[in-house]
Amino acid sequence: MTDQNNPGDEPKLSKNEIIKANSKFLRGTIAEGLLDDSTGVLVADDTQLSKFHGIYQQDDRDVRRDRRKAGQEPAYSFLARVRVPGGVCTPEQWLDIDRLCTDYANGTLKLTTRQTFQLHGIIKKNLKTTIRKINDSLMDTLAACGDVNRNVMCNPNPYQSRVHADALEMAKSISAHLTPATRAYHEIWLVDENGERENVTSTPDPEVEPIYGKTYLPRKFKIGIAVPPSNDVDVFANDLGFIAVIEDDKIVGYTITVGGGMGMSHGKGETYPRLADVLGFCTPEQVTDVAEKIVTTQRDYGDRADRRHARLKYTIEDRGLAWFRGEVENRLGYPLGQARPFAFDHNGDRYGWVDDENGNSHLTLFIQNGCVIDADDFPMRTGLREIARVHDGDFRLTANQNLIIANISVAKRNEIKVLLAQHKLTDSHAHTGLRLNSMACVALPTCGLALAEAQRYLPDLITELNSVLVELGLRDDAITVRMTGCPNGCARPYIAEIAFVGRSPGKYNIYLGGGFTGDRLNKLYKNSARQEEIIGILRPILERYVTERNNGERFGDFVIRAGYVAETREGRAFHDDFKED
Ligand code: SRM
Ligand code: SF4
Numbered sequence: 001m002t003d004q005n006n007p008g009d010e011p012k013l014s015k016n017e018i019i020k021a022n023s024k025f026l027r028g029t030i031a032e033g034l035l036d037d038s039t040g041v042l043v044a045d046d047t048q049l050s051k052f053h054g055i056y057q058q059d060d061r062d063v064r065r066d067r068r069k070a071g072q073e074p075a076y077s078f079l080a081r082v083r084v085p086g087g088v089c090t091p092e093q094w095l096d097i098d099r100l101c102t103d104y105a106n107g108t109l110k111l112t113t114r115q116t117f118q119l120h121g122i123i124k125k126n127l128k129t130t131i132r133k134i135n136d137s138l139m140d141t142l143a144a145c146g147d148v149n150r151n152v153m154c155n156p157n158p159y160q161s162r163v164h165a166d167a168l169e170m171a172k173s174i175s176a177h178l179t180p181a182t183r184a185y186h187e188i189w190l191v192d193e194n195g196e197r198e199n200v201t202s203t204p205d206p207e208v209e210p211i212y213g214k215t216y217l218p219r220k221f222k223i224g225i226a227v228p229p230s231n232d233v234d235v236f237a238n239d240l241g242f243i244a245v246i247e248d249d250k251i252v253g254y255t256i257t258v259g260g261g262m263g264m265s266h267g268k269g270e271t272y273p274r275l276a277d278v279l280g281f282c283t284p285e286q287v288t289d290v291a292e293k294i295v296t297t298q299r300d301y302g303d304r305a306d307r308r309h310a311r312l313k314y315t316i317e318d319r320g321l322a323w324f325r326g327e328v329e330n331r332l333g334y335p336l337g338q339a340r341p342f343a344f345d346h347n348g349d350r351y352g353w354v355d356d357e358n359g360n361s362h363l364t365l366f367i368q369n370g371c372v373i374d375a376d377d378f379p380m381r382t383g384l385r386e387i388a389r390v391h392d393g394d395f396r397l398t399a400n401q402n403l404i405i406a407n408i409s410v411a412k413r414n415e416i417k418v419l420l421a422q423h424k425l426t427d428s429h430a431h432t433g434l435r436l437n438s439m440a441c442v443a444l445p446t447c448g449l450a451l452a453e454a455q456r457y458l459p460d461l462i463t464e465l466n467s468v469l470v471e472l473g474l475r476d477d478a479i480t481v482r483m484t485g486c487p488n489g490c491a492r493p494y495i496a497e498i499a500f501v502g503r504s505p506g507k508y509n510i511y512l513g514g515g516f517t518g519d520r521l522n523k524l525y526k527n528s529a530r531q532e533e534i535i536g537i538l539r540p541i542l543e544r545y546v547t548e549r550n551n552g553e554r555f556g557d558f559v560i561r562a563g564y565v566a567e568t569r570e571g572r573a574f575h576d577d578f579k580e581d
Contacts, residue, residue: 226241272571
């Protein structure tokens with residue numbers, strides 16, 4: 001075991017480890033940088049630390065080249081990711097976030113693949129006010145990014161309100177337990193105009209991070225709670241997953257999964273997406289303890305030299321699941337229980353109205369790629385704002401970038417229905433099965449890592465594919481399709497039945513054969529296909545699917561049976577059977 005408080009023991013530590021170690025528990029010089037109005041950026045080391053505060057420095061890539069030619073610095077701004085455990089927020093919080101998007105960001109409100117809000121385009125001088133106002137709304141951005149536990153996902157289940165309440169409470173407990181203890185966030189962001197610190201009584205010196213230590217985790221860490229039969233949180237893509245075991249409409253415990261993750265790099269076979277392994281079972285009372293001990297095991301054994309190899313999935317691959325279980329049980333002081341069986345039947349969302357056992361109604365809306373925007377012919381953002389003004393229940397962000405208007409009381413149901421109709425939201429899910437099961441990451445113009453378009457291109461590609469699907473009679477067939485602008489996997493592409501992963505502008509790797517329930521990886525079918533080739537590549541496969549599929553056979557299962565790609569469940573087999581160009 002390495003001493004995580006003494007990173008100097010480790011040979012060849014990655015640069016980020018040094019930055020964290022010297023950061024004074026995530027302070028760095030962020031506070032000073034915010035006061036420097038001679039530049040729109042933070043200094044480089046602080047841009048790494050700001051991630052732990054939920055903030056990414058970016059620049060508008062659409063204008064990068066022109067500005068460079070004109071001798072101007074890039075159009076810098078910041079992205080703020082708001083932590084929303086389990087994705088549940090009140091109508092008041094929705095209204096606050098909506099207002100902040102207009103007042104301080106670029107007017108786009110993004111629902112992410114991990115049930116959070118993102119605000120893009122915040123300029124440096126507005127950053128502090130924005131973060132303070134998010135906190136005023138009883139939300140925060142702390143640990144939304146960075147080498148710590150991120151937003152804890154939870155199935156937003158509109159079907160069983162009691163089960164949802166249990167699962168949500170658990171997501172909140174885990175989130176609270178694993179939130180960094182540093183007061184840096186409060187000191188930097190929650191200082192009012194008079195320099196008075198709000199919610200900050202004292203800063204212990206020396207400060208301690210009881211769970212993380214001063215160098216935090218080797219890499220990001222993600223947790224999701226799934227409630228079968230829905231695997232909408234893609235539990236197997238998380239570092240740590242809890243699958244609810246339900247008896248008599250109550251959660252009696254959780255099957256634990258570990259070592260999932262999507263990220264990889266093109267051309268680097270040693271990096272790969274991986275589905276989580278089943279580790280064991282624990283009771284609800286044990287969950288936060290189990291989460292803590294798994295986190296500290298990864299803290300102490302994760303790779304701090306190579307950030308491409310630093311996720312829990314590689315720790316488990318390298319050391320083995322049996323070793324990992326033993327280490328976690330040693331720390332717990334008790335053995336984990338025997339994993340319980342579970343069965344999932346989908347990883348997407350179920351749209352439309354549903355009534356629960358308390359007589360409340362829930363409406364799941366399709367929000368294309370999580371982009372809450374007003375278009376000339378579809379005033380979605382305005383409509384949701386008007387609904388939030390009258391709604392007396394809550395909103396639930398789904399892990400598929402969609403939105404549930406939840407707990408609509410009988411008294412409000414008609415009023416909300418009128419607003420839905422006025423803003424063309426009634427038929428939000430009147431789309432093909434392909435579109436309804438699609439996701440794309442942000443990519444251009446804000447993501448600094450994007451190699452190709454994603455959320456700005458996938459809707460058009462689906463429109464093109466739709467004409468083929470309609471012609472073939474596949475209009476209503478649910479097929480999961482996901483697109484990312486680079487191989488990092490932010491829309492969890494490697495478990496989609498069809499995935500497009502950006503290689504370079506206008507070119508995508510096409511992967512086929514992911515499991516409809518999120519339980520199987522897909523595999524590379526076409527390397528670096530040009531946009532204009534995509535329909536021609538997929539059409540013959542869809543034609544065969546229509547004529548040759550077995551009764552009820554999913555597209556992802558068919559492409560394996562038909563021999564287009566090999567079945568892939570193990571991450572280390574992901575790159576088998578094909579050669580990179
Ligand atoms: Fe992600 C980095 C956006 C979910 C794997 N992700 C990024 C950054 C911050 C780019 C950067 O580092 O400069 C992207 C910001 C783009 C922008 O302008 O908004 C970004 N990731 C997103 C979001 C917003 C995609 C979306 O359209 O919804 C999702 C925000 C989730 C949240 O609210 O917390 C998002 N990212 C994911 C997921 C899906 C998930 O967690 O279920 C993954 C794959 C799962 C996983 O972590 O293995 C994911 N993002 C990555 C990676 C690759 C990590 C790896 O292990 O290799 C990076 C790059 C990195 O960390 O170096 C990354
Ligand atoms: Fe950016 Fe790549 Fe993530 Fe898409 S997958 S948001 S392009 S890092």
